[in-house]
Amino acid sequence: MDWDAYAQTYRQLDDEATVPHLLRRVLDGSGGSLIDVGCGEGALLDRLRSGYGDSWTVTGYEVSNLRAELARSHGHTVLTSPDGVVPVEDGTFDVATASHVIEHVPDDSVFARELLRITRPGGYVYVETPVKLPGAWYFRRNPQAGWVLDKTHVREYRSAAAVDEVLVGAGLTVVAEDLTPLSYPLAAAGLLIRRVLRLPQSTKRPSGLAARTVSIPRYRQQAVLTRRPDGAAG
Structure with missing residues (x-):
């Protein structure tokens, strides 16, 4: 997959205004180092810096050099590598986040x-990822995963338990989780029209009406907060 070509065609749309509440449970009243794996254009990094810049050092990681540069243009430190292996030593960070990334990777385990x-x-x-409930459908298709929200999704989990199974199998312990309606920015429709008409893509993040969202029927967002046990092997 040419992730730079993908990033140039499909701009990252962020419909969140705040840091996810499960993540805030860890960050509030504490401090340390955090890495956002698959940070994209830096939307979550922006919110983390705004809310926790005095107590948390935040870093991004990307396989797309284009998206990494866009995040760096916001003043963030972003690491890159083409193979999905974060170029740091074991146990470097107090917190690692991955929002809507695990459904893209070749091997989720x-x-x-x-x-x-x-x-x-x-x-x-x-970790955040979509969950596809029975009866859910979306118009994009991946040869490996069928009809999906994004053509680069190589999987869409069918239950919250399926997400937990992968994380627990890696050696993590589930601390808290929630399943909420999955929404999509209205700006996505505008971007699709511009692609069809071969018009230039805007580099600005959506605002106003374009930033509003609609729920996608029978899809949910699974958010999972896990912990690495003391002494767990990497």
């Missing part, structure tokens, strides 16, 4: 173990 590896013993891993 390997990815979960990488999140555990880069997190210190006793540290936390936070």
